[in-house]
Amino acid sequence: xxxxxxxxxxxxxxxxxxxxxxxxxxxxxxxxxxxxxxxxxxxxxxxxxxxxxxxxxxxxxxxxxxxxxxxxxxxxxxxxxxxxxxxxxxxxxxxxxxxxxxxxxxxxxxxxxxxxxxxxxxxxxxxxxxxxxxxxxxxxxxxxxxxxxxxxxxxxxxxxxxxxxxxxxxxxxxxxxxxxxxxxxxxxxxxxxxxxxxxxxxxxxxxxxxxxxxxxxxxxxxxxxxxxxxxxxxxxxxxxxxxxxxxxxxxxxxxxxxxxxxxxxxxxxxxxxxxxxxxxxxxxxxxxxxxxxxxxxxxxxxxxxxxxxxxxxxxxxxxxxxxxxxxxxxxxxxxxxxxxxxxxxxxxx
Numbered sequence: 001x002x003x004x005x006x007x008x009x010x011x012x013x014x015x016x017x018x019x020x021x022x023x024x025x026x027x028x029x030x031x032x033x034x035x036x037x038x039x040x041x042x043x044x045x046x047x048x049x050x051x052x053x054x055x056x057x058x059x060x061x062x063x064x065x066x067x068x069x070x071x072x073x074x075x076x077x078x079x080x081x082x083x084x085x086x087x088x089x090x091x092x093x094x095x096x097x098x099x100x101x102x103x104x105x106x107x108x109x110x111x112x113x114x115x116x117x118x119x120x121x122x123x124x125x126x127x128x129x130x131x132x133x134x135x136x137x138x139x140x141x142x143x144x145x146x147x148x149x150x151x152x153x154x155x156x157x158x159x160x161x162x163x164x165x166x167x168x169x170x171x172x173x174x175x176x177x178x179x180x181x182x183x184x185x186x187x188x189x190x191x192x193x194x195x196x197x198x199x200x201x202x203x204x205x206x207x208x209x210x211x212x213x214x215x216x217x218x219x220x221x222x223x224x225x226x227x228x229x230x231x232x233x234x235x236x237x238x239x240x241x242x243x244x245x246x247x248x249x250x251x252x253x254x255x256x257x258x259x260x261x262x263x264x265x266x267x268x269x270x271x272x273x274x275x276x277x278x279x280x281x282x283x284x285x286x287x288x289x290x291x292x293x294x295x296x297x298x299x300x301x302x303x304x305x306x307x308x309x310x311x312x313x314x315x316x317x318x319x320x321x322x323x324x325x326x327x328x329x330x331x332x333x334x335x336x337x338x339x340x341x342x343x344x345x346x347x348x349x
Contacts, residue, residue: 003331005283006290010326012281015274015319017312027276028070031262040259041071047257048072048194048231053224055250057236058261061310064235065198067261078150078191080106085202093214095222099175103166106182110159118157126161150191158185176226183230194231204237216245224254263309267300273311274318290322294335306347317341
């Protein structure tokens with residue numbers, strides 16, 4: 001790789017640990033099948049189509065969120081991403097608070113998709129006594145690409161009509177009914193709604209671990225019983241296996257399916273992921289030669305060792321390594337540069 005290309009690679013921040021979600025479809029490298037195991041992408045998609053409640057299990061940074069994002073873009077699926085990790089604790093311990101957060105997240109997002117005029121009209125419809133009847137007889141329309149790929153203006157209008165009812169809901173039953181209404185409106189478009197909690201694995205952190213028990217005992221138990229014709233994907237850390245509430249949710253069938261994020265089998269598999277990032281940055285010409293063979297081995301050993309199978313941590317080291325090459329006016333990354341970049345992250349054991 002040329003010196004200029006190395007500098008361009010650094011400037012592009014192609015290996016940033018937290019890439020923009022808008023790029024996820026372009027930079028994703030599918031895991032695919034492994035031996036006798038089917039591809040996790042197809043397992044997750046099929047389970048979601050069948051409205052199963054799914055534990056998506058993998059270490060932090062291993063690729064759970066991007067896997068779910070891409071696997072659930074298939075036709076007929078409505079991927080509803082609902083981040084919960086940094087919300088008020090009641091959101092992940094109280095079914096009522098979670099139900100309210102879920103329906104408000106969807107309604108608020110849909111409302112934001114509309115023009116002021118469309119939003120005001122939808123709210124007027126929702127305030128009329130016959131709004132519920134109108135929702136039941138809505139004409140089915142084909143979806144078009146949007147911020148959520150399945151969302152379009154007509155669907156956003158129908159969802160927004162629920163806002164007045166959500167604002168007035170006070171009891172658990174009223175909140176549950178509002179959730180059912182939102183999901184029914186989505187389902188009326190020949191879509192299977194799939195609620196994705198793609199950051200709930202963060203509860204494995206020491207300062208949030210106390211939330212794991214009530215999250216699975218209360219919120220996930222409620223979701224499994226009330227989100228009937230709807231898929232549910234819960235991001236889980238392997239550390240959850242030490243929690244009684246999680247293991248009980250699995251053994252009791254509250255969570256029916258466990259989909260494991262595979263570990264990368266080789267340095268080549270890891271480099272293929274880096275390659276997608278470089279291609280997306282428009283810098284794919286000759287990029288693999290930017291890393292000496294020893295550097296590739298060092299990155300993979302870091303992935304298997306101190307990084308604890310976190311691709312995100314490897315990206316951080318890869319970005320630091322090419323920055324060192326650029327600073328030292330080199331046209332490739334050496335194993336020594338990877339070692340230095342690893343030391344600079346502070347994650348060495």
